[in-house]
Amino acid sequence: MLGLDPDPGRLWPRALEIVERDPKGGDHRSPSERAARAVAAHCRLVLEAVSECCVAVKPQLACFERLGAAGWAALAEVIADVRDRGLVVIADGKRGDIDISARAYAQAFFGATESPFGRLQSLGVDALTVNPLLGRDSLTPLVDAARADGGGLFVLTRTSNPGAADVQDQLLEGGGTVSTLLARIVDEIGRDGIGATGLADVGAVTGATAPDRLEALRTAMPHAILLLPGIGPQGATGEELAPAYTPGRAGGLVSASRAIVYAGTGSACAGAAAQAANTLRELVWGLYS
Amino acid sequence: MLGLDPDPGRLWPRALEIVERDPKGGDHRSPSERAARAVAAHCRLVLEAVSECCVAVKPQLACFERLGAAGWAALAEVIADVRDRGLVVIADGKRGDIDISARAYAQAFFGATESPFGRLQSLGVDALTVNPLLGRDSLTPLVDAARADGGGLFVLTRTSNPGAADVQDQLLEGGGTVSTLLARIVDEIGRDGIGATGLADVGAVTGATAPDRLEALRTAMPHAILLLPGIGPQGATGEELAPAYTPGRAGGLVSASRAIVYAGTGSACAGAAAQAANTLRELVWGLYS
Numbered sequence: 063m064l065g066l067d068p069d070p071g072r073l074w075p076r077a078l079e080i081v082e083r084d085p086k087g088g089d090h091r092s093p094s095e096r097a098a099r100a101v102a103a104h105c106r107l108v109l110e111a112v113s114e115c116c117v118a119v120k121p122q123l124a125c126f127e128r129l130g131a132a133g134w135a136a137l138a139e140v141i142a143d144v145r146d147r148g149l150v151v152i153a154d155g156k157r158g159d160i161d162i163s164a165r166a167y168a169q170a171f172f173g174a175t176e177s178p179f180g181r182l183q184s185l186g187v188d189a190l191t192v193n194p195l196l197g198r199d200s201l202t203p204l205v206d207a208a209r210a211d212g213g214g215l216f217v218l219t220r221t222s223n224p225g226a227a228d229v230q231d232q233l234l235e236g237g238g239t240v241s242t243l244l245a246r247i248v249d250e251i252g253r254d255g256i257g258a259t260g261l262a263d264v265g266a267v268t269g270a271t272a273p274d275r276l277e278a279l280r281t282a283m284p285h286a287i288l289l290l291p292g293i294g295p296q297g298a299t300g301e302e303l304a305p306a307y308t309p310g311r312a313g314g315l316v317s318a319s320r321a322i323v324y325a326g327t328g329s330a331c332a333g334a335a336a337q338a339a340n341t342l343r344e345l346v347w348g349l350y351s
Numbered sequence: 352m353l354g355l356d357p358d359p360g361r362l363w364p365r366a367l368e369i370v371e372r373d374p375k376g377g378d379h380r381s382p383s384e385r386a387a388r389a390v391a392a393h394c395r396l397v398l399e400a401v402s403e404c405c406v407a408v409k410p411q412l413a414c415f416e417r418l419g420a421a422g423w424a425a426l427a428e429v430i431a432d433v434r435d436r437g438l439v440v441i442a443d444g445k446r447g448d449i450d451i452s453a454r455a456y457a458q459a460f461f462g463a464t465e466s467p468f469g470r471l472q473s474l475g476v477d478a479l480t481v482n483p484l485l486g487r488d489s490l491t492p493l494v495d496a497a498r499a500d501g502g503g504l505f506v507l508t509r510t511s512n513p514g515a516a517d518v519q520d521q522l523l524e525g526g527g528t529v530s531t532l533l534a535r536i537v538d539e540i541g542r543d544g545i546g547a548t549g550l551a552d553v554g555a556v557t558g559a560t561a562p563d564r565l566e567a568l569r570t571a572m573p574h575a576i577l578l579l580p581g582i583g584p585q586g587a588t589g590e591e592l593a594p595a596y597t598p599g600r601a602g603g604l605v606s607a608s609r610a611i612v613y614a615g616t617g618s619a620c621a622g623a624a625a626q627a628a629n630t631l632r633e634l635v636w637g638l639y640s
Binding site: 093127130135138156163164175178184200201218224226230 | 356358359360367381382383385386389411413414416417418419420421422423424427443445446447448449450451452453455456458459464466467468469470471472473474482483484485486487488489490507510511512513514515516517518519521522523524525529532533536
């Protein structure tokens, strides 16, 4: 899976050229609007280069949100492009709030909502990453909305950053860690959404940085698709991910963004990205076969 | 503090009239754009009615986000309006992500960022609510950005929803609960940002639904401003909030949204909202005196 985390200061040179030559883009635009146009062009180029090697694309919402309304418009454009290519869209927003606000977030990402102003279209993603700190009743409205729209969620369970240990690895009095408790919640809320493949519509984000832990989390969530960040710059190697694939080839989704997008520089960006994506694909399929 | 959680299906009637009569708003606009115009008008009317009774305004980002780019533009407008009225803006986004993405979120909310496209302006809020599940290294970039811009954070510590018990109330093997661990983290990262008043720039969201717990959290975070949702529809009464105010009048920020905005109906909306806001203000100041 390709992660799209576009940084206005590190876009592919070709994206800048496209925006500079855009007859509609002039000095009247704000810096955020110009940056958002360039970000959209960059994402399109990256998708052109690597989409054949991916099954899913994960835009990091923070990277669009920092460009304001223009960034949000660019995000909608990128999501439409990903869908047109027949790929799965996983919005990486790590949202989480009390029930009424969780319903509002659900409306932002899944399906459409009737309103006095007409039908409000969401971004129409296939899945959203969510934060479970607020508990089951904060997840239910999102699960319901995703499920009604044929989509799903990925619940943070054990993230790949060093600081994850501060809270997620804490031992609970009743046994296990905060992470294993979160894994049980993931398993529980996904039980009603297990498809013919044996996989549930509620998956988990499980950092690919400790094979032992990954095995325990897999045991606690036998039906969950595991979204595995942490390849490349964050440190994990492919072999450490094998436990994710025990339920089958679709049991794990390895995510890489910078390792692919910045595999090359200058005019070699696209070719190097395609090669890096292909190498990662072969490595991941190799784990299962 | 006024919470702004605008629901396109429950806007003040006057907001709908304003948008219907807008010469620039026509049928060419999408439902989301029309809804976003009405949401902005509604928020302006609510602010006109109650801003004199508030010290801060807390827009719920989910309610704007569900309207896409147009909603994000409305949010920017509402935030500018709140600032023009001299009130503190607390963006209720409950964001939280690994370091590089946390930096991107920080750019969305605090200060301005240099880029090859010029200076990218953030929403320019005074504070943001954040989710600490990813640990200290996920909070640091946000604290740094807020502090550099003279702003602050409110870290989720014990939320007001029933489901909060699922994770936040879990007992840890080493003593205390997940919430008290989060409170220690809040206290720790706020230590470098304690101002002349004795209050830190890192506060906590602590649901106003259990006075015993509130007292323990206050003890763990003697310098934190406590953001207290849960008044009104969520169930807490004002008296239960007294422990929040031990460090002084600014030690607690009681948040109410629906209890104020929907205090009356029809043409009585504005008057009833002003009265409800004033009643709440008197109750809260009464706790301290």
